[in-house]
Amino acid sequence: MSDKNEATKNARPLAPLVPGADEAGHPLVELTHVEKHFGDLHVLKDINLSVDKGEVLVVVGPSGSGKSTMCRTINRLETIDSGVIRIDGKPLPQEGKELAQLRAEVGMVFQSFNLFANKTILQNVTLAPIKVRHMDKKEAEDLAMDLLARVGVASQAQKMPSQLSGGQQQRVAIARALAMRPKVMLFDEPTSALDPEMVNEVLDVMVELAHEGMTMICVTHEMGFARKAADRIVFMADGQILESGTPDEFFDNPKTDRAKDFLSKILTH
Numbered sequence: 681m682s683d684k685n686e687a688t689k690n691a692r693p694l695a696p697l698v699p700g701a702d703e704a705g706h707p708l709v710e711l712t713h714v715e716k717h718f719g720d721l722h723v724l725k726d727i728n729l730s731v732d733k734g735e736v737l738v739v740v741g742p743s744g745s746g747k748s749t750m751c752r753t754i755n756r757l758e759t760i761d762s763g764v765i766r767i768d769g770k771p772l773p774q775e776g777k778e779l780a781q782l783r784a785e786v787g788m789v790f791q792s793f794n795l796f797a798n799k800t801i802l803q804n805v806t807l808a809p810i811k812v813r814h815m816d817k818k819e820a821e822d823l824a825m826d827l828l829a830r831v832g833v834a835s836q837a838q839k840m841p842s843q844l845s846g847g848q849q850q851r852v853a854i855a856r857a858l859a860m861r862p863k864v865m866l867f868d869e870p871t872s873a874l875d876p877e878m879v880n881e882v883l884d885v886m887v888e889l890a891h892e893g894m895t896m897i898c899v900t901h902e903m904g905f906a907r908k909a910a911d912r913i914v915f916m917a918d919g920q921i922l923e924s925g926t927p928d929e930f931f932d933n934p935k936t937d938r939a940k941d942f943l944s945k946i947l948t949h
């Protein structure tokens with residue numbers, strides 16, 4: 681039985697993935713005049729970006745343009761020099777308990793899977809809900825099994841990460857992030873460390889999440905995914921957002937020479 685069939689077999693109504701409607705009418709994620717340097721290097725230059733609830737934003741751009749850094753500032757893995765980042769209307773605090781709470785609202789999936797190597801798949805997914813959300817063990821395990829079924833790896837729950845393929849591990853990483861019931865999911869090149877045959881199984885999970893209304897910010901070189909799943913594409917170069925538009929606008933009619941040049945390189949592969 682393939683993983684896909686497993687996901688279908690276990691399909692049943694689950695709790696909604698996307699918590700609470702955004703009644704206030706503000707963007708879910710909003711960056712205003714964000715600036716960031718690494719020493720002399722100006723990596724984020726006057727970044728202004730807002731992402732609405734349910735919107736799927738794909739961030740593309742050449743290597744070193746600041747895509748990862750921008751993602752990392754959104755859950756405060758990196759500090760910013762100036763500007764404001766708001767999650768669901770609330771400015772990101774500098775530190776402390778409030779920061780931990782806001783951070784818990786932002787799920788993040790990286791290129792490397794970052795699973796805890798000495799914990800089972802199930803424990804990987806239940807750890808944060810128990811520790812941070814104070815969920816009881818049984819409740820956390822039920823939720824984890826629901827999410828593992830959703831991403832098609834429920835039968836792997838008792839295994840250790842090293843016993844899973846890269847694609848399976850990355851799907852566990854997605855389930856682990858979802859277990860915190862985040863308001864927004866950030867993906868930083870989640871498929872670029874995978875063998876080619878495993879890329880689609882991860883992208884399929886992301887497409888499904890997008891269809892369910894999850895707010896997503898995805899850095900990716902997967903242009904097929906970008907066309908299919910993105911509501912909006914943002915093109916970054918040299919720490920700036922140079923273009924922002926629908927996939928059709930961006931792919932069919934890029935406005936800047938930088939974007940044209942980027943597309944000509946990436947689409948010939």
Ligand SMILES: Nc1ncnc2c1ncn2[C@@H]1O[C@H](COP(=O)(O)OP(=O)(O)OP(=O)(O)O)[C@@H](O)[C@H]1O
Pocket residue numbers: 718721723741742743744745746747748749750
């Ligand atoms: N911790 C750091 N200290 C110093 N410089 C850094 C650090 N992290 C990133 N940089 C630099 O900041 C710039 C932006 O890096 P970033 O990783 O955000 O780019 P990127 O667009 O994600 O690139 P890629 O497509 O290669 O992942 C690069 O010049 C990088 O070398």
Ligand SMILES: [Mg+2]
Pocket residue numbers: 747748749868
């Ligand atoms: Mg990067």
